[in-house]
Structure formats: C-alpha cells, structure tokens
Amino acid sequence: MRIALFSTCIVDAMYPATARATVEILERLGHTVIFPTGQACCGQMHVNSGYFKDALPVVRNHVAAFSHGDYDVAVAPSGSCVASVKHQHPMLAHRCGDAGLAADAEEVGAKTYELSQLLTDVLDVTNAAEQLGSYFPHKVTYHPSCHGMRLLRLGDRQRNLLESVDGLEFAPLPEADQCCGFGGTFSIKNSDVSTAMLEDKADSIEASGASLCAGGDASCLMHIGGGLSRRGSQARTVHLAEILASTRDNPLVIPEAQGGVVVLNGGTR
Amino acid sequence: MSINLGIPAVRTRGEGNLFAHEKFPTAAKRELKNQQLRANLRHATHTIRDKRINVVSELPDWEDLRESGSRIKENVMARLPELLEQFEAAFTARGGVIHWANDATEANAIVTSLIRATGETEVVKVKSMATQEIGLNEHLESLGINAIETDLAELIVQLGHDRPSHILVPAIHKNRTQIRDIFRAEIPNASPDLTDNPKELAATARAYLREKFLNAKVAISGANFGIAETGTLGVVESEGNGRMCLTLPETLITVMGIEKILPRWEDLGVFMQLLPRSSTGERMNPYSSLWTGKNGQDGPQNIHLVMLDNGRTRALADKNGRSALHCIRCSACMNVCPVYERTGGHAYGSTYPGPIGAILSPLLTGITAEENSSLPYASSLCGACFDACPVKINIPEILIDLRAQDVEAQHSVRKAPTEMDVLMKGASWALSSGTRLKFLEKGLPAGRLLAGKDQRISWLPGIAGGWTSSRDIPAPPQSSFRDQWAQREKFQKSQGPQLFQQSQASPKPTGKQGE
Numbered sequence: 001m002r003i004a005l006f007s008t009c010i011v012d013a014m015y016p017a018t019a020r021a022t023v024e025i026l027e028r029l030g031h032t033v034i035f036p037t038g039q040a041c042c043g044q045m046h047v048n049s050g051y052f053k054d055a056l057p058v059v060r061n062h063v064a065a066f067s068h069g070d071y072d073v074a075v076a077p078s079g080s081c082v083a084s085v086k087h088q089h090p091m092l093a094h095r096c097g098d099a100g101l102a103a104d105a106e107e108v109g110a111k112t113y114e115l116s117q118l119l120t121d122v123l124d125v126t127n128a129a130e131q132l133g134s135y136f137p138h139k140v141t142y143h144p145s146c147h148g149m150r151l152l153r154l155g156d157r158q159r160n161l162l163e164s165v166d167g168l169e170f171a172p173l174p175e176a177d178q179c180c181g182f183g184g185t186f187s188i189k190n191s192d193v194s195t196a197m198l199e200d201k202a203d204s205i206e207a208s209g210a211s212l213c214a215g216g217d218a219s220c221l222m223h224i225g226g227g228l229s230r231r232g233s234q235a236r237t238v239h240l241a242e243i244l245a246s247t248r249d250n251p252l253v254i255p256e257a258q259g260g261v262v263v264l265n266g267g268t269r
Numbered sequence: 270m271s272i273n274l275g276i277p278a279v280r281t282r283g284e285g286n287l288f289a290h291e292k293f294p295t296a297a298k299r300e301l302k303n304q305q306l307r308a309n310l311r312h313a314t315h316t317i318r319d320k321r322i323n324v325v326s327e328l329p330d331w332e333d334l335r336e337s338g339s340r341i342k343e344n345v346m347a348r349l350p351e352l353l354e355q356f357e358a359a360f361t362a363r364g365g366v367i368h369w370a371n372d373a374t375e376a377n378a379i380v381t382s383l384i385r386a387t388g389e390t391e392v393v394k395v396k397s398m399a400t401q402e403i404g405l406n407e408h409l410e411s412l413g414i415n416a417i418e419t420d421l422a423e424l425i426v427q428l429g430h431d432r433p434s435h436i437l438v439p440a441i442h443k444n445r446t447q448i449r450d451i452f453r454a455e456i457p458n459a460s461p462d463l464t465d466n467p468k469e470l471a472a473t474a475r476a477y478l479r480e481k482f483l484n485a486k487v488a489i490s491g492a493n494f495g496i497a498e499t500g501t502l503g504v505v506e507s508e509g510n511g512r513m514c515l516t517l518p519e520t521l522i523t524v525m526g527i528e529k530i531l532p533r534w535e536d537l538g539v540f541m542q543l544l545p546r547s548s549t550g551e552r553m554n555p556y557s558s559l560w561t562g563k564n565g566q567d568g569p570q571n572i573h574l575v576m577l578d579n580g581r582t583r584a585l586a587d588k589n590g591r592s593a594l595h596c597i598r599c600s601a602c603m604n605v606c607p608v609y610e611r612t613g614g615h616a617y618g619s620t621y622p623g624p625i626g627a628i629l630s631p632l633l634t635g636i637t638a639e640e641n642s643s644l645p646y647a648s649s650l651c652g653a654c655f656d657a658c659p660v661k662i663n664i665p666e667i668l669i670d671l672r673a674q675d676v677e678a679q680h681s682v683r684k685a686p687t688e689m690d691v692l693m694k695g696a697s698w699a700l701s702s703g704t705r706l707k708f709l710e711k712g713l714p715a716g717r718l719l720a721g722k723d724q725r726i727s728w729l730p731g732i733a734g735g736w737t738s739s740r741d742i743p744a745p746p747q748s749s750f751r752d753q754w755a756q757r758e759k760f761q762k763s764q765g766p767q768l769f770q771q772s773q774a775s776p777k778p779t780g781k782q783g784e
Binding site for chain 2: 007009011012013014015016017019020023024027028035036037038039040041043045046047048049050051052054055057058060061065146147150151177178179181182183184185186187188189190191192193194195196197198222223225226227229230
C-alpha cells in the first residue's frame with residue numbers, strides 16, 4: 001500500500017521523531033510511505049479561533065497537497081488534525097461556497113486516517129509486539145485526547161495497541177477522559193482555566209504511578225509535558241508512535257530526569 | 270382574524286440577565302481562587318455525572334431517543350409560527366389567556382399588571398429559568414411585590430441574596446453550613462439552635478413554605494413544555510413544591526420561552542425519558558405536572574401564559590446557531606464541562622452558564638452585546654457537552670461559529686490589528702505553503718539557543734506568555750521532519766533503499782540529553 005504521511009505542523013517542526021517513528025512502523029509492515037512536500041498544516045488553530053478567512057489558504061494548501069495524489073491512504077499521528085481534515089475542511093469550503101474545494105476536501109478527508117485507526121482498521125495490526133516487534137519496558141499511562149475520543153471515535157484502538165507492546169506495563173490514568181486543558185488558543189486566551197485543568201491532569205498522571213504518559217496527539221502531549229516540566233515532575237510524555245516503533249534492537253531510550261529538568265519527546269531520539 | 274405572534278420586524282435583542290458584565294477570563298480568574306467553590310462544584314457535578322451515565326447506560330435505545338429529541342426540536346424550529354398559532358388556539362379554547370412579550374421589559378410589565386389586578390403583594394414561584402432571564406423577581410421587588418421562590422435550592426439562593434450558579438442545582442456553590450447560616454439569619458421562625466443536619470434544614474424550609482403555599486393567591490411558574498396539539502403546559506420538578514404552587518392559588522401566571530413548544534402530546538414520551546436522566550440522573554421525574562386550561566372549580570381559575578421572545582427569534586434566524594434553542598435546560602452539559610467545573614456559573618455572567626450559556630447568551634443578545642463576545646472562547650472544545658446533550662446540540666461547532674462572528678465583528682470596528690490578528694495572519698501565511706514552512710523551519714536551531722542549557726523555554730513575550738505562565742516549551746529539534754525526510758531521499762538515491770532509522774538525519778539515541 002502507498003501511504004501518504006501528513007506530519008502535521010507541530011510534529012514537523014517540534015517532534016520530528018514522532019513522524020520518523022510513524023514512517024518506521026509503516027515501512028516495517030512493508031508499505032511505501034510518501035511525503036507530499038507541499039503540505040504544511042490542517043488550519044485547525046485558525047478555524048477553532050474563529051479566523052475563518054485566514055484559515056482558508058491553509059486549508060486550500062492542505063487539500064491541494066493531498067488531492068489526486070498517487071497514494072491509497074493518508075495518515076497523521078494526530079487525532080485532532082485528522083478530525084480537522086475530515087470535518088472542518090469540508091465545512092469551511094461549503095461556507096465560502098467553493099464546491100470544487102469542498103469535493104476535493106471530502107475526498108481527502110475520506111482517505112485520511114489517524115495512526116491507530118489506520119493500523120487497526122486498515123492494516124489489521126492488533127498485536128504490536130508480534131506484528132511490529134514493539135518493545136518498551138516502561139510503566140506507561142495513557143491520555144486519550146478529546147478529538148480522537150469524541151470526534152473520531154477511536155475507542156480503545158490506541159490503548160489496545162499500547163497494551164500489546166512487549167515489556168510495557170500499563171497503568172490506567174484516573175479520570176482519563178477529562179480534557180487536559182490545551183484547546184489550542186484556549187490555553188492562551190483562558191490561560192488560568194487551562195492551567196487549572198492541566199494541574200488536575202498532571203495530578204492524575206502522577207497518581208497513576210507511571211513514569212510516562214502516552215498519547216496520540218503531539219499538541220496535547222506538549223501541553224501536558226510542558227506542565228509536568230514546569231512543576232518539576234519526574235513524569236513526562238511520549239507519543240504512541242514512538243512507543244510502537246521502539247524495538248529490542250533499537251529501543252526508544254528515555255533519558256533520566258536530572259534535577260527536575262525533563263526532556264520531552266522532542267528532537268532527541 | 271390575524272393573530273399577532275409578537276414577532277417584530279426588527280429582531281429583538283434579548284435583555285435582562287443575559288449579559289456577562291466582565292470578560293470571561295477575568296471573571297474566571299477570580300472564581301478559580303475560591304477553593305471552597307471548586308471543591309463543592311467538583312463533588313456535585315461528578316456525583317450527578319456518574320448518576321447520569323448509570324441511568325443512560327440502562328437504555329439500549331438512548332441514541333435513538335436523542336435522535337428523536339433532536340428531530341422533534343428541529344421540526345419545532347422549522348414550523349414555530351404555525352405551532353405557536355395552534356398552541357394559542359388550543360390554550361385559549363380551554364380558558365387560558367395568552368400574552369405575547371417581545372422582550373424582558375414587556376414580559377415584566379405583563380406579569381406586574383396581572384398581579385396588580387388581583388390586589389396581592391406576595392406571590393409564590395415555581396423555579397423558572399425564563400423568569401430569571403428577564404429578572405422578574407427584582408422587577409417585582411422594586412414595585413413592592415414579594416415573589417417567594419419555593420424550590421428549595423432557589424430559596425436558599427434567594428434568602429442568601431445571591432445568584433444561582435447552575436440551572437439544575439442553583440445553590441451548587443453553597444455547602445450545608447453556609448445554608449444553615451442563611452436560614453438562621455433569614456427565616457423568621459428558624460430555631461437559633463438550627464444545625465446543618467439536612468433533615469433539620471429541610472424541615473425549617475418546609476414549615477416556612479407551607480405557610481406561604483396556604484396563603485398565596487397568585488403563583489408564577491415557568492414551563493418545560495407547551496403542547497401545541499392540546500394547549501397543555503407542563504412543569505417537571507423534584508420536590509412537589511412546584512405542584513403546590515400550580516394547584517393551590519387562584520391565579521396562575523406562566524412565563525414560557527416560545528421555543529418550548531412541542532407539536533404533539535406523544536412527543537412528551539421522548540422528553541420525559543430524556544430530561545430526568547440527563548438532568549438529575551433519575552429514571553423519571555418525582556413530580557410531573559401537566560395542566561390544560563381550567564378544570565371545573567378545582568385549581569387555579571385564572572390561567573395566564575406569557576409567551577416570551579427576548580432574542581429567541583434572533584437566535585432562530587442564525588442558521589448555524591438556532592439548534593441552541595433545542596435546549597431543554599437539563600444541565601447535563603455543565604455537569605460534564607471541565608471549564609464550568611472549575612469556574613462555576615457566576616463566571617459566565619448570564620442566567621445560562623456553562624457550555625449552553627456560552628452559546629445561548631450571545632445568540633440571544635448578539636455577539637457584540639457587552640462582554641458576551643468572550644463567552645464562546647470559554648471552552649477547550651473538548652466535546653464532552655455535545656456527547657452529553659440529550660437533544661444533540663453541537664455546542665463545539667456553534668462555539669466556533671460564534672467565534673468567527675466575533676472575529677468578523679471586531680475586525681469591522683477595529684482599525685489597528687490586535688496581537689492575535691497579527692499572529693493569525695502570519696501563521697496563515699507561513700502555514701499555507703510547504704516551501705514557506707520549510708524556509709521558516711531553518712530557524713529551529715535558533716529556538717534551541719533560546720531554550721538554553723536546560724532544554725526548555727520558560728518565558729515568551731506577549732500573548733504567548735499565556736502559555737509560558739504555567740508550561741514550558743521543549744527545545745526545538747536540530748532540524749524539521751521535512752528536512753530529515755529530504756536528506757533520506759538524497760541518501761537513498763545514492764545508497765539504495767534503507768529503513769528510515771538507519772538513515773535518519775538526526776543522531777542515534779545515546780541516552781544522554783541534548784543530542
């Protein structure tokens with residue numbers, strides 16, 4: 001299968017290791033990954049902030065980059081960006097009366113999958129240890145991000161994949177379904193409320209006893225990880241794709257936290 | 270004969286208690302500091318939330334019920350003028366008198382004149398959102414008419430000279446001890462030794478209210494439903510105090526929003542299942558009262574209904590927002606909202622707090638009214654409200670639409686762009702081309718310098734400082750993914766196909782920081 005990678009803007013610029021891990025998993029399964037270089041961002045930040053006019057060129061760019069391409073399906077390691085591609089792009093195209101854009105956006109949306117969705121529903125991966133060789137000997141808890149959970153209805157797909165990783169000890173997260181408080185520009189415009197939500201999420205992660213909190217959205221992980229870092233917590237965040245890509249031969253190494261300083265799942269890998 | 274539906278040519282802007290008087294972030298910041306409030310709210314919302322999940326999961330056809338509720342309401346919104354006429358004819362035929370009010374001022378004036386005609390100066394009230402919306406109690410008080418709330422929680426709020434902070438549990442922000450103090454101070458015959466034992470508190474309120482019920486000649490109620498087919502009004506409640514008001518006095522005045530109409534009697538079957546489960550987490554309402562006009566010599570003999578617009582036709586004209594009028598005031602959205610849970614209802618300013626308030630208030634008043642433009646931003650768009658809503662109001666989608674209305678309205682009046690405008694414009698330019706993003710990502714190493722030795726960015730200027738006030742940003746990587754991908758492509762051309770990890774541009778893991 002030819003699979004087009006949508007790296008998302010935040011992964012492209014801040015978390016390239018997550019994109020590399022995504023490619024690695026898919027190539028390990030024998031698929032060909034392509035990277036449409038015209039891509040940049042889904043425009044979710046603009047749409048969610050009410051800047052529809054500024055969102056339109058971003059959406060046009062994404063739809064153009066992925067339209068009529070030589071690939072079977074597209075994948076992104078982010079539930080919220082996939083939800084934006086599937087729901088917001090056609091909505092915005094209809095709003096501005098561009099029927100051509102709407103049709104293309106619908107087509108791109110229908111072919112775009114979140115990573116766990118693609119693995120589970122299309123590529124029949126149900127056991128990461130057996131099918132991907134995934135090995136990650138750490139105690140891990142899991143935060144299901146809101147858009148994956150409620151807009152894409154990912155259900156237990158991400159969690160099931162995590163739990164099937166060799167060596168991984170799964171620790172349930174108390175009140176897992178509660179929003180972490182990121183919400184894009186909400187974290188800036190309503191910073192105090194966002195922080196209060198983040199504090200509770202960080203408390204839950206620490207209460208889980210896990211040293212790592214996994215998730216499927218780099219943006220939520222950046223938010224949660226940023227809060228954990230600020231409070232000097234030993235816990236940190238890691239993207240699901242990087243756990244799945246980790247093997248016995250080439251394990252994802254989590255450096256020790258030193259003096260309360262936490263290195264997030266950023267450029268190092 | 271033509272019927273005046275009270276729908277004006279120029280759409281009425283809702284008035285009364287529908288406005289935030291300060292921006293949500295400012296109000297929220299203050300409320301967040303109230304630890305007692307947060308603890309009370311957390312306890313109460315989580316209790317109701319868990320009860321709701323339990324009773325909802327008992328019904329295998331819950332999703333079908335939601336869909337039915339949503340469809341019935343859509344149908345109502347599409348045929349509202351026709352249904353209102355049908356309701357008026359049926360209600361009038363059974364001895365009721367109907368009054369149409371464009372706004373809060375008209376509604377208050379109508380109710381006042383009806384009370385004055387009876388010569389009474391004290392009336393009992395059934396808990397009602399519509400009368401809170403129009404500020405009826407305060408209006409009557411200013412004219413020397415005492416309106417006594419009979420719903421226990423509403424009474425607590427009223428005696429405490431406070432405002433309700435939740436649709437279902439108006440005194441959600443008060444604990445037992447606070448309630449005891451209010452009763453001791455405000456109920457004339459309350460024992461000075463009154464404790465905070467719930468039984469004692471209830472008995473004190475009961476004795477006080479019984480006397481009021483038996484002496485009242487006039488009652489004021491809201492209505493949960495109005496059935497167009499039969500002209501029936503309905504109120505659902507939990508204590509039976511509402512029923513006392515609805516049956517004992519001679520005159521009954523109901524104030525109902527025009528959107529509360531249901532077409533048929535049988536539609537009640539859907540809503541009587543949806544409402545109690547969503548609001549109190551119960552299978553059915555303890556007290557469901559329905560009245561259709563006068564009944565012989567029994568019960569109230571003067572039956573009035575004030576049909577309230579107050580911005581509802583304005584909301585109805587908003588094709589993306591009109592489904593907010595589907596709301597049956599169950600409060601399920603506020604019980605699951607992480608923002609409401611932490612700020613409480615007062616932060617929203619309006620009678621309608623929480624997620625539904627964040628859309629309903631600006632829809633009724635217009636987005637530019639007072640500080641209501643800050644309400645649609647009071648959400649992380651987590652979507653829990655949409656999932657919980659028994660009539661499937663897509664609150665997140667309407668929030669986004671109202672944000673767009675706000676941005677447009679702001680842009681039309683403002684000359685200089687705000688920092689957010691500049692940020693969004695710049696991001697739009699950068700993120701609408703792979704080439705531009707690639708160019709900008711060349712600056713990532715500079716971000717690493719900014720992060721310094723401890724590999725994190727802890728301070729940013731301007732609005733981005735909202736982020737770094739409580740969160741770090743990790744040091745950016747050496748290079749972007751697209752650069753690493755391009756390097757691999759180059760590598761593969763000369764060396765043949767390789768798995769990504771073996772050919773990756775960034776260093777191999779060493780277990781040390783900062784590589």
